[in-house]
Amino acid sequence: QVQLVESGGGLVQAGGSLRLSCAASGRTFSSRYIMGWFRQAPGKEHEFVARISWSGGSSYYADSVKGRFTISRDNAKNTVYLQMNSLKPEDTAVYYCVAGRYYSGSNYYNYDYWGQGTQVTVSS
Numbered sequence: 001q002v003q004l005v006e007s008g009g010g011l012v013q014a015g016g017s018l019r020l021s022c023a024a025s026g027r028t029f030s031s032r033y034i035m036g037w038f039r040q041a042p043g044k045e046h047e048f049v050a051r052i053s054w055s056g057g058s059s060y061y062a063d064s065v066k067g068r069f070t071i072s073r074d075n076a077k078n079t080v081y082l083q084m085n086s087l088k089p090e091d092t093a094v095y096y097c098v099a100g101r102y103y104s105g106s107n108y109y110n111y112d113y114w115g116q117g118t119q120v121t122v123s124s
Helices: none
Strands: 003-007 010-013 018-025 034-040 047-052 059-061 069-074 079-084 093-100 118-123
Touching: 003 093, 018 034, 018 093, 018 118, 034 069, 034 079, 047 069, 047 079, 047 093, 059 069
Parallel strands: 010 118
Antiparallel strands: 003 018, 018 079, 034 047, 034 093, 047 059, 069 079, 093 118
């Protein structure tokens, strides 16, 4: 099994920054997994935020966060990060880390493993 544990969420004012971390562990986890982030605001579906290839050489972002968020990974630490800058109130959501053995696109349920989520709240 694989466990994903997110951290780094919190309350921040609009225009501020946060850095989320997701630590992966488990006997079957491989650094070759595709990693990503989704978010879910109250009453809404899971929304794709960003994903990164196993090597870190390729990343993809939702249009809503492009230019403000950066995804990265440290395979030596089995950790993926999401640096969030210029935060807006509409970024408020629970942020979930995901991992997939194969390309899983922008559908939350296509991934193989999910974290429990970390709350990000952006005040205006």
